[in-house]
Structures are given as C-alpha cells and as structure tokens.
Amino acid sequence: MSLQEHILNDVKILSLSDKIDEVQELFNQLTYTHLPVEDGGVYVGCIAENDIRCFENEKSIDEYRYSLEGFFVRESNYWLDSLEAFAQNNSNILPVLDDNNNYLGYVELNEMISLFKETPFLHEPGNILIIEKAFKDYTFGEVCQIVESNNAHLLGAFVSKMEDDMAEITLKITPSGMNEIIQAFRRYGYLIISEHQEDTFNKNLKDRSKYLDKYLNI
Numbered sequence: 001m002s003l004q005e006h007i008l009n010d011v012k013i014l015s016l017s018d019k020i021d022e023v024q025e026l027f028n029q030l031t032y033t034h035l036p037v038e039d040g041g042v043y044v045g046c047i048a049e050n051d052i053r054c055f056e057n058e059k060s061i062d063e064y065r066y067s068l069e070g071f072f073v074r075e076s077n078y079w080l081d082s083l084e085a086f087a088q089n090n091s092n093i094l095p096v097l098d099d100n101n102n103y104l105g106y107v108e109l110n111e112m113i114s115l116f117k118e119t120p121f122l123h124e125p126g127n128i129l130i131i132e133k134a135f136k137d138y139t140f141g142e143v144c145q146i147v148e149s150n151n152a153h154l155l156g157a158f159v160s161k162m163e164d165d166m167a168e169i170t171l172k173i174t175p176s177g178m179n180e181i182i183q184a185f186r187r188y189g190y191l192i193i194s195e196h197q198e199d200t201f202n203k204n205l206k207d208r209s210k211y212l213d214k215y216l217n218i
Contacts, residue, residue: 003082004075006112007096007105013038014047014061021057023047036095036106037061037068043095043103045070072097075104082112121156126172130160130194131185135167138190143169146184152176168193 011030014023014037026035027049034046045068047061055064072095073085085094092109116122131143140157147154153174161168173181182192 002075003073003077003079003096003107006079006107007075008108009105011035013103016044016060016062016065018061020052020055020059020061023052023061024057027052032093034069034091034093036103038103043072043097043101044068046091046095074099079112079115082107083116086112119156121172124155126155126174127178128194129171129173129181130168131171132166132168132191132193133189135162135165138167138169142188143171146188147171147173147181150177150181150184152181
C-alpha cells in the first residue's frame, strides 16, 4: 500500500520568511515534532520544535536555515518505508514529495502505526517466538521452512535485535504445534529466547535438575 491515500494537507507548509514567534505559536497549537518549510514553492526541509524554542522571536526561519532537516518520503513509497523514516528522524510527521520533488503534503506517524496494527502480524491470533542465531548463519528461507514443515504458517517475521554478530528474530506463528516448532529450531542451531509453556525441552531440563539435586542431597 503506497502513501498516496494517506497524504494530509491540514497544516500549511511554512515559508523561510515566516517569523519565529509565529512558528512557535503554531507549534503550541499542534502536536507535531517538526513542520515542513518551503522556499519559493520548493521544499527545503523541516524545522524542529526543539530547535525553534531556542531561536530569537523577531528573526525569520531563513536566518536559521542551517537548522532545517531535509528528510522526506516519496508518494510512491510504501507505508512500511515510512516507519523506518519516522524512526531515523525521530519525527511524527513526514513531508511527501513526488518524483519531481514537488511538495504534496505530509503523513502522520499515528496513522502509519494504525495501518501496522491492522496487519496479520498484530491482528491475527498466533504465538510469538523469539529465536537467535549468528547473522551469517540464518536465512529467512530456512526459518519459513522450519515453521511450515511443522504444519504452521508464518504471519510475520523481523530482525528485532542485532548485537555481537548475533541476530534476534521475532516470529509470529499460527497457533499450532509450538513444541515441535521450538524443538525443530533447536535442531537447526537456533537459540530460543522467549519462554513457552509448550516447551518440553526446558521442562525436562528442570525435572532432571531437580532429580540431580535430590540425588546429591541423599
């Protein structure tokens, strides 16, 4: 799904000639972290609320042009691309440009998150499984094969953490045969990070540990 149907124009784009005190007042009325700025009809960047609070009221945006942040997304981008841009720029608003760099409007973080909530990854019932393996040793093809060979379906997967060349992968799986799936991942060398009641491996380890403690205390 592209961004075209989610573009908003409720807030007029600012001009470099606008006074700082006017922009500060506009931020007081809004909940956005940034606002887009144009120069002669051409988008030149976004001004941040945190920055503008430190500027002198009587001056114009043009005198602080160096502070503008030039992030944006294209109308042809998919909504999922926007989530990455929101995170990278620590913003809750993203200007949208066409392929000729014409400013079309903006998209809001809250609306993009609401689209994510409607995906099967969050909306459909299923089990969350978090696994870990060396980044160079896993493939999503292998992950899918392990899940599907145990009569389940993968509703979504993403790399949720990267540290010391290890990849932590979060999966959402249709609620079917979790113990078999978990044991299959272990056979392929994956560590199971999340805890599951269906995991007989951990239960057996605990039972053996209790038996050993009891034996040593005789």
